[in-house]
Amino acid sequence: MNPDTAIASKSKRAALYVRVSTTNRSTRNQAVFEQNPEVQELPLRQMAEQRGWAVTTVYSDRMSGSKADRPGLNALMRDARRALSTWSSYGDSTGSPAQLSSSFSP
Numbered sequence: 001m002n003p004d005t006a007i008a009s010k011s012k013r014a015a016l017y018v019r020v021s022t023t024n025r026s027t028r029n030q031a032v033f034e035q036n037p038e039v040q041e042l043p044l045r046q047m048a049e050q051r052g053w054a055v056t057t058v059y060s061d062r063m064s065g066s067k068a069d070r071p072g073l074n075a076l077m078r079d080a081r082r083a084l085s086t087w088s089s090y091g092d093s094t095g096s097p098a099q100l101s102s103s104f105s106p
Contacts, residue, residue, distance in 0.1 A: 014053040016044045017076050019061040037062065 020035035037060045048055050057079070061072035 012053045013056045014048045015057045015059065015076060015079065016041060016048070016055060017059045017073060018044070019065060019070070019072065021064050022062070
């Protein structure tokens with residue numbers, strides 16, 4: 001096996017979730033700015049890079065956090081459940097992944 005491939009296969013992957021409350025411009029201290037999820041995404045990507053994680057997916061919503069039905073968050077949760085379910089079906093010698101996946105619920 002190529003050493004570069006072995007390192008790449010062991011690198012951790014990350015998904016990001018960003019949300020802004022509205023699609024409107026906001027005023028704070030007489031300064032007008034547009035709420036933009038990319039403002040949150042950049043520092044999260046930088047943190048992932050510093051930790052050696054590969055960002056595979058960015059989930060995003062432009063709506064209030066009080067809304068239960070948020071498409072980006074729903075997709076993140078669906079994908080996380082799928083990943084945990086896959087992980088638990090393969091098992092892990094260091095613990096009980098079946099307990100982890102069964103305790104994971106939205």
